[in-house]
Amino acid sequence: MFNRIILHDRDALCGLLAFAVALAIFLLMTWRALRMTRAQRDEMAGLPFRSETPSRHDADDTAA
Secondary structure, eight states, rough: GGOOOOOOOHHHHHHHHHHHHHHHHHHHHHHHTTTTTTHHHHHHHGGGGGOOOOHHHHHHHHOO
């Protein structure tokens, strides 16, 4: 019964569409990164090291 169903064209189209979407997202992020100013790059580079809110350990120590 399932021998008559041909899905090959649709499967190839879905794979190609997924690749095109991923490529578009990658190119968009690359373009945005290349167009950043030096000030924006410096601000983004420091984000992981900035701590404006207390960490979980600090909050637990003050509650006890």
